[in-house]
Amino acid sequence: MKTNGMFWLALTTSILIIVTIFAAMNLIFSTVFYLTIVGQVLLVFSVVKVLKDDYKTDKTFEDFYEDRSDLGRN
Numbered sequence: 813m814k815t816n817g818m819f820w821l822a823l824t825t826s827i828l829i830i831v832t833i834f835a836a837m838n839l840i841f842s843t844v845f846y847l848t849i850v851g852q853v854l855l856v857f858s859v860v861k862v863l864k865d866d867y868k869t870d871k872t873f874e875d876f877y878e879d880r881s882d883l884g885r886n
Contacts, residue, residue, distance in 0.1 A: 817862035824854040 828851045834844050 817858065817865040820854065820858035820861045824851060824858045827851045827854055 827847060831844060831847045831851055834847065
């Protein structure tokens with residue numbers, strides 16, 4: 813199964829939210845420390861995956877905002 817960049821971004825966000833909760837609950841320092849290290853490594857990995865993700869679109873800057881026609885070029 814091939815995972816895309818958004819999966820890794822969601823996983824990284826979840827880990828870092830868990831770190832924040834653990835730090836607020838004053839859990840064991842080593843647990844918070846190692847989860848922070850894992851979260852930072854996952855953050856770098858997820859940024860690389862998102863930037864290298866094979867994503868193609870036919871949209872251009874001429875399309876601008878499709879949901880707000882008042883923001884588009886007239």
